[in-house]
Amino acid sequence: MPGGPQVPRAPPPPGYDALAVPRLVRSVCPYDCPDACGMLVEVEGGRAFSVRGDPEHPFSRGTLCPKMNRYQDTVHSPLRLATPLRRSGPKGSGEFRPTSWDEAVAEIAARWRAILAEHGGEAILPYSYAGTMGLLQRNAGHAFFHRLGASRLDRTICSPPTRSRGATPSAS
């Protein structure tokens, strides 16, 4: 790639602090489009400084949409939630307090264990669809919830009609 920093391809040596030095990392857009656009992200000290298209990505070939150009402004937006929030008032009151991941995971796990012991896995329904869920991420939680024996959601909120047989132009 003439004129640009080299993308590291080999795994880093032992003891290498990946976040301490400026570097260019390969990433993939996490949103829903099937393109899975390749991105080159400049990272230093745990912060992303620039995002641009990866010219070596075989499909998107260096092009990003207007949203993903400057994606670092979204990642580091002051409006972005940076910690889990725990509801601290009645439902609907909009009162939340920040909490740690350790505390949040411990509390969720304890409540789920109690639900599983008393009612079984079907009492838990994972509700999600997509958005920031590309080809890899959108199914990433399924194995976990299947192992729990959780209920399965009929995930029809957005685009199932576009994939249904009747709506497919080539269907006969």
Add this chain to the structure above:
Amino acid sequence: MTGASLYSLNSTFGEREDLRRRRRAMRLLMNPADAAERGLRDGQRVFAWNELGEVAFELEVSADAPRGVVVAEGVFWAAHAPGERTVNALTSQRLTDEAGGSTFYDNRVDVRAAG
């Protein structure tokens, strides 16, 4: 009819001032013949309404909208809407006949001048 904006993904990216500027105000596109019939002009504040609610938009008179169809592009945050609500207030819980999907994109509305 609701369409996607290039500068947001549903309501995602509302935090990005650069994208909000390019997306411009929350507009409703209407065919010139429909606008003339209702005595509405480009840039005017209008309400789109149906049995579920009413939503304020800036009217854009545009031949890009076919007759009988108004188009709202993008899902705005309420904080960035000209009124109190966004296009979601016009959306019903009706499901599609094929595959039981949502009908966010297609709702019957009428349009009148605001105020």
